Amino acid sequence: MSIYKQYCREVLDEQGNLKEITLVYPDNFNFGYDVVDKIASETPNKRALVWCNVEGEEHIFSFADIKSYSNKMANVFRDAGIGKGDPVMLVLKRHYEYWFAAVALHKLGAVMIPATHMLTVSDFVYRIKASRVKAIVCTTQNETPEKITKALALCEQPAKLWCVQKSAPGFENLTAAMERASDTLERVPTQAVDPMVLYFTSGTTGYPKGVIHAHTYPLAHIVTAKYWQQAEDGGLHFTVAETGWAKASWGKIYGQWLIGSAVMVYDFDNFEPKQLTSIINRYGVTSFCAPPTVFRYLVRKGIPEMPTLKHASTAGEMLAPEVFRKFTQRTGLPLCEGYGQTETTLLMANFKGSEAVAGSMGTPSPFYNIALWGKDGKAVKTGEVGEIVIIPAEPGRQPGVFTGYLDHEEQYHYVWRGGVYHTGDAAYMDENGRYWFHGRFDDIIKTGGFRVGPYEVENVLMEHPAVAECSVIGVPDALRGQAIKAVVALGAGYTPSMELELEIKNDCNQKLAEYKWIRMIEFVTEMPKTISGKIQKTVLRSQG
Numbered sequence: 001m002s003i004y005k006q007y008c009r010e011v012l013d014e015q016g017n018l019k020e021i022t023l024v025y026p027d028n029f030n031f032g033y034d035v036v037d038k039i040a041s042e043t044p045n046k047r048a049l050v051w052c053n054v055e056g057e058e059h060i061f062s063f064a065d066i067k068s069y070s071n072k073m074a075n076v077f078r079d080a081g082i083g084k085g086d087p088v089m090l091v092l093k094r095h096y097e098y099w100f101a102a103v104a105l106h107k108l109g110a111v112m113i114p115a116t117h118m119l120t121v122s123d124f125v126y127r128i129k130a131s132r133v134k135a136i137v138c139t140t141q142n143e144t145p146e147k148i149t150k151a152l153a154l155c156e157q158p159a160k161l162w163c164v165q166k167s168a169p170g171f172e173n174l175t176a177a178m179e180r181a182s183d184t185l186e187r188v189p190t191q192a193v194d195p196m197v198l199y200f201t202s203g204t205t206g207y208p209k210g211v212i213h214a215h216t217y218p219l220a221h222i223v224t225a226k227y228w229q230q231a232e233d234g235g236l237h238f239t240v241a242e243t244g245w246a247k248a249s250w251g252k253i254y255g256q257w258l259i260g261s262a263v264m265v266y267d268f269d270n271f272e273p274k275q276l277t278s279i280i281n282r283y284g285v286t287s288f289c290a291p292p293t294v295f296r297y298l299v300r301k302g303i304p305e306m307p308t309l310k311h312a313s314t315a316g317e318m319l320a321p322e323v324f325r326k327f328t329q330r331t332g333l334p335l336c337e338g339y340g341q342t343e344t345t346l347l348m349a350n351f352k353g354s355e356a357v358a359g360s361m362g363t364p365s366p367f368y369n370i371a372l373w374g375k376d377g378k379a380v381k382t383g384e385v386g387e388i389v390i391i392p393a394e395p396g397r398q399p400g401v402f403t404g405y406l407d408h409e410e411q412y413h414y415v416w417r418g419g420v421y422h423t424g425d426a427a428y429m430d431e432n433g434r435y436w437f438h439g440r441f442d443d444i445i446k447t448g449g450f451r452v453g454p455y456e457v458e459n460v461l462m463e464h465p466a467v468a469e470c471s472v473i474g475v476p477d478a479l480r481g482q483a484i485k486a487v488v489a490l491g492a493g494y495t496p497s498m499e500l501e502l503e504i505k506n507d508c509n510q511k512l513a514e515y516k517w518i519r520m521i522e523f524v525t526e527m528p529k530t531i532s533g534k535i536q537k538t539v540l541r542s543q544g
Contacts, residue, residue: 017353032107053267070103084109116244124151202453210406218254220400225255233260235286291449317481324358395419445474496523
């Protein structure tokens with residue numbers, strides 16, 4: 001029996017489709033001890049992680065291995081003074097050490113802060129200051145130690161530094177330290193309501209916000225893994241996501257291990273469709289999840305036979321019906337879209353047992369009580385656009401939904417106004433009960449599977465001497481879903497030209513993480529504004 005059944009009560013219909021689910025867990029639930037270690041004690045040789053990289057290196061880890069290595073890492077952390085509530089940043093790409101570190105930090109009650117290696121020095125400065133990190137564990141690749149060292153110098157903030165596998169100046173080699181550590185760890189008392197993970201999510205009017213999830217967060221991903229991704233006990237699930245993003249929590253550890261599925265990890269830098277499909281076939285992947293960008297490339301480049309693959313899912317941005325049709329035509333598998341936020345787990349999806357319809361968000365997860373509300377706070381009619389809201393049984397509290405914004409209590413209370421969680425996303429429901437995404441009430445740009453807040457890019461644009469005013473929007477793009485476009489009003493003495501466009505673009509992109517790069521610039525003489533002087537992004541988007 002999969003271990004997840006110990007932590008929830010399910011109500012299924014006659015066809016085995018999920019109708020209701022409620023969580024059941026002790027006050028001291030901890031994923032590290034109660035899931036990883038328990039599986040390790042009952043079925044030590046059960047496969048947990050299948051890992052390979054572009055160099056041809058391969059490792060297969062059992063749950064007994066994960067328990068042992070996470071205990072070793074936890075002991076190294078504890079000996080360095082890391083304990084309950086301490087914020088620790090992980091910048092580990094897709095290295096297998098991420099899984100050891102995540103479980104180790106959960107066991108200690110420390111707060112894990114995943115971050116991508118693509119961040120710039122200024123990105124790291126902001127996150128280090130905001131979270132007041134006590135330690136950082138990072139890859140030695142992509143000049144990550146150098147960027148972190150520069151960021152810490154600018155912060156004037158001390159932090160314990162580790163790197164994995166290789167050594168780097170100023171960083172202790174965690175791999176070597178683990179070899180000397182004990183693999184025995186006495187349980188550290190933690191509470192299910194304690195903070196477990198902190199993700200930074202893009203904001204529209206300011207820098208990224210820190211989203212805090214409690215130790216119950218992994219349990220809320222049971223629905224994600226079992227009923228949307230359709231990962232199987234004894235199967236092998238492959239989600240294409242780097243560990244710095246919340247999507248890794250959705251598809252690379254919690255729900256999958258809870259239902260007994262091993263996780264496939266391919267450690268790569270540059271996306272190549274043929275490599276992904278060869279991994280699927282070489283290791284016998286049974287379920288696969290990737291952003292629409294990946295499926296667009298697969299359809300364009302050609303999809304080979306994938307005989308072991310039983311299910312495919314996608315999320316992160318809109319999926320073109322043509323991509324859905326061609327993928328299904330070639331593989332016989334429908335692409336099941338899903339929807340959620342960094343602040344939540346899966347909210348809607350084309351679930352197991354229902355027909356997947358291209359472009360539809362599907363139906364609400366039975367785990368949440370979801371409604372569409374108008375501005376008056378009342379439910380809208382079928383076919384009318386409303387905001388997606390979560391109405392919890394207990395006002396202001398819902399497992400699976402974040403427990404706070406870091407140092408932004410006012411914003412947290414705002415999204416929870418009236419005891420209801422407001423997603424800020426607009427949708428409508430058709431006569432068949434299916435939901436369709438209409439847009440965000442804010443201006444988040446979804447490009448290539450990444451979420452980008454326009455403020456972050458606009459802030460860098462304004463540093464260029466030629467830029468008097470600017471606004472950043474997302475525009476349709478065949479491969480990325482959306483591309484980042486800058487609309488720029490020039491200062492006195494500057495005139496539009498191809499040369500100036502290239503100069504501004506290059507200057508800004510050197511300062512931005514690659515996923516935030518400006519792809520096009522439009523020069524205008526005047527920005528459309530409201531009476532109060534705010535730039536109207538809706539007008540800019542309507543003008544293309």
